[in-house]
Amino acid sequence: MKVTNDETGGIYFLDAPGGTGTTFFISLILATIRSQNKIALALASSGIAATLLEGGRTAHSALKLPLNMQSNETPTCNVSKNFAMAKVLQQCKLIVWDECTMAHKKSLEALDRTLKDLRSNNNRFGGAMILLAGDFRQTLPVIPRSTPADELNACLKSSNLWKHVKVLHLSKNMRVELQNDQSGNIFSKQLIDIGNGKFPIDMLTACFCYDYKQVPGAIIKCLWY
Ligand SMILES: Nc1ncnc2c1ncn2[C@@H]1O[C@H](COP(=O)(O)OP(=O)(O)OP(=O)(O)O)[C@@H](O)[C@H]1O
Secondary structure (H helix, E strand, C coil): CHHHHHCCCEEEEEECCCCCCHHHHHHHHHHHHHHCCCCEEEEECCHHHHHCCCCCEEHHHHHCCCCCCCCCCCCCCCCCCCCHHHHHHHHCCEEEEECHHHCCHHHHHHHHHHHHHHCCCCCHHHHCEEEEEECCCCCCCCCCCCCHHHHHHHCHHHCHHHHHEEEEECCCCHHHHHHCCHHHHHHHHHHHHHHCCCCCECCCCCCECCCHHHCCHHHHHHHHC
């Protein structure tokens, strides 16, 4: 909040696995900024994530991002200076982008170029503050007819902008914590281990080496009964 009030800009990434309170945290920041009569733009990579945020829209729709992102070397948002969205982008104090890990790196670079142009400011993102949120253990950008290497290359972490990103972490699973659910707790830890590549994989079958004695009873019941 201090950074937004100082209006020094910057780009932050909230590394937040499912259930750790991303939506709660983002909603709180959006409400605080809007309560000061300032503009905070809420974007998300998917429609479902956008509906969870007050005034949320998909990044593709709000920023008019080109569809041929992969083949366009230097894409920009199709927002000209006399569009209403251009005024919003010029005046907004904060742009939040939830589930950004699914976005193509060129989407973020297009936003950077457009903000510099619209705000007539050559600082990164035209001096606006950007808050990205998501979890790289989940789905990465989907590139049709591509290899895993193409997907990694399209990922935000491969962008030149990534070295300027300050990473923040949310680690406590609030959903499990609030429900006091022991099996949910084990399951959420196992999901994180899989995402971090810590779960052993059988090289012959390419399946997880699973000790079924460790699978919480509630999950077995839910899956097989
Ligand atoms: N700081 C907090 N204090 C109290 N409750 C919280 C806090 N953070 C999150 N919660 C609650 O925990 C639950 C999960 O939070 P939330 O939906 O924001 O997580 P999420 O990371 O967006 O989850 P997902 O990615 O799976 O959608 C919600 O019921 C939310 O109200």
